[in-house]
Amino acid sequence: MISSNLSMPGGDCRQHGGPDEQMKIFEMMKRTKGQIIAAVALILLLPAGGPAAAQQLSAREIIKKTDEKFNGELSGYSVMSMTIVRPSWQRTIEFKSWGLEDDYALTLITAPAREKGQTFLKRGTEMWSWSPAINRLIKLPPSMMSQGWMGSDYTNDDILRESSVVEDYNHTFEGEEEIDGRMCHRIRLTAKEDADVLWSHQLWWVDKKEYITLKAELYDEDGYLVRTERGTDLNTMDGRFIPTTIELIPAEEPGRRTILKIIEVQFNVKIEESFFSQQNMKTIR
DSSP: OOOOOEEETTEEEOSOOSHHHHHHHHHHHHHHHHHHHHHHHHHHHSOTTOHHHHTOOOHHHHHHHHHHHHHOSSEEEEEEEEEEEETTEEEEEEEEEEEETTTEEEEEEEESGGGTTOEEEEETTEEEEEETTTTEEEEEOGGGGGSBGGGSSSBHHHHHTOSOTTTSEEEEEEEEEEETTEEEEEEEEEEOTTOOOSOSEEEEEEETTTOOEEEEEEEOTTSOEEEEEEEEEEEEETTEEEEEEEEEEETTOTTOEEEEEEEEEEESOOOOGGGSOHHHHHHOO
């Protein structure tokens, strides 16, 4: 007698009963085969990397999340110091800054004494500066947005946030790279044709886990690198893990740099549009 040796899930079927039992075994084999085929089909339908990859954020979403994490989703308040370094000298400026979405910003210089009380205001597309020394309100033309703020390597646009890294640029992935031991997305920001911005494109290295920018390169309209920014001294402030020091290094200008340090920050503070007024420029402290 020849015995059959079918291995089935759940046991050994070396011995067979009558036709009814053999039919049950056959039906079990069909069901098991169908389950295997269904499982294989499900695996093949999943994107590479599994379910997590299907939920991966787009390049634009990552830039938006990074920008909001550092500046606040709706509003923000910060106290900072800025050290301007030149080959033969350096000086430090301290200031407070308030912001509401992308349309409103107010900055107050608190030190040194000779510049204390000077303010800068942005409302929509209009910007002003006020100096208590001359008691004069000056409207800043768009052409001044590219000029250095308070003699630093930062521009007026950087401080007053006239342009938006989310709305004024297109965003594409350019791979991954390690920065200071942390894996980052490398994302290219290309200025939209109708956007009135300073930079033709930017490269951002965004920490994949924390959504913070560890490095950025900014290029002019001719495609030349103008400056590099590095975010360091990672720390938790107001419940968010962010770089607390940002160093700006101009390209091809040895001995020049600007170091921005965050002393205090509050995200999504309660603040009204009326706070950003010309009258408040003269009274805010």
